[in-house]
Amino acid sequence: MMRRCVALSAEAVRAHELPFACVICKDGEVVVETTNRVSRDADVTRHAEIIAISEAQRVLGRRDLSDCTLYSNVEPCPMCSFPIRETRIGRVVYSISSPMMGGFSKWDVLSDREISDVMPQVFGRAPDISAGLMYRDAAAVWRSWNPLFWFGIRLRGCLAESNNDAMAALQTRPERKNPLKRLAALLLQLLPGKRAEPAPVAARQPQAKVAG
Numbered sequence: 001m002m003r004r005c006v007a008l009s010a011e012a013v014r015a016h017e018l019p020f021a022c023v024i025c026k027d028g029e030v031v032v033e034t035t036n037r038v039s040r041d042a043d044v045t046r047h048a049e050i051i052a053i054s055e056a057q058r059v060l061g062r063r064d065l066s067d068c069t070l071y072s073n074v075e076p077c078p079m080c081s082f083p084i085r086e087t088r089i090g091r092v093v094y095s096i097s098s099p100m101m102g103g104f105s106k107w108d109v110l111s112d113r114e115i116s117d118v119m120p121q122v123f124g125r126a127p128d129i130s131a132g133l134m135y136r137d138a139a140a141v142w143r144s145w146n147p148l149f150w151f152g153i154r155l156r157g158c159l160a161e162s163n164n165d166a167m168a169a170l171q172t173r174p175e176r177k178n179p180l181k182r183l184a185a186l187l188l189q190l191l192p193g194k195r196a197e198p199a200p201v202a203a204r205q206p207q208a209k210v211a212g
Contacts, residue, residue, distance in 0.1 A: 001025050001071045002093065002134045006141060008035050009073045012048075013145045015040065022048035023071040024056045024089075031068060032056045048072065049080035053087055065089045066124060073138040074159065075102035075131065081109035085116070088124025095138035097131050097160040104129055105160075 001023050008021030012035035020036040032055040037046040049072055057063055066088040070076075074096045076084060081103025084092060097105050104110040116123040142150045142159075153159050 005071045006137045009141045019141045020048045022052040024052050026068045049076050053083045078103045078107045085123045091128045093130045100158045
């Protein structure tokens with residue numbers, strides 16, 4: 001899956017986008033694969049992860065993606081990390097860490113357990129995180145695209161350099177089990193009239209009209 005993700009990031013460059021890509025899979029099968037569409041759509045919110053999450057919900061016909069794994073060649077930013085938590089994606093794997101902008105290493109959205117403890121009907125548990133997978137291959141795409149840019153963003157600490165071998169899982173933060181909190185979260189999800197529901201429904205209506 002990560003090999004495909006890295007290959008997609010190279011395709012993004014050929015499409016005049018920054019080399020970002022995302023793959024979401026379930027049971028070892030690709031559900032969706034995307035690249036950035038910021039330049040193509042003239043929209044700064046069109047990150048690969050955002051597009052992939054939206055498409056995965058459409059393909060699977062449900063909001064809950066807890067049985068899915070998200071692969072990204074670069075650590076998801078905070079904007080992408082909140083939808084990851086809201087759709088309850090169970091595992092996130094990325095190649096290049098982002099100490100300045102990362103939703104895990106900088107802003108701690110992906111591993112924050114407070115939001116799911118306080119609002120379990122909205123936010124899923126913190127996903128399992130694996131970083132550094134195929135770092136050298138992912139970095140090679142960036143370096144090939146623009147060597148000076150790649151040097152500059154590493155010098156500024158925006159993207160992290162790693163000397164680890166390709167295919168090495170560097171970080172994991174599995175959730176500590178708490179049966180009482182899990183039961184409370186389940187009960188809250190089953191309650192009718194949840195205040196969190198109207199917003200996603202309203203947000204989907206314009207998209208349905210455009211698709212039609």
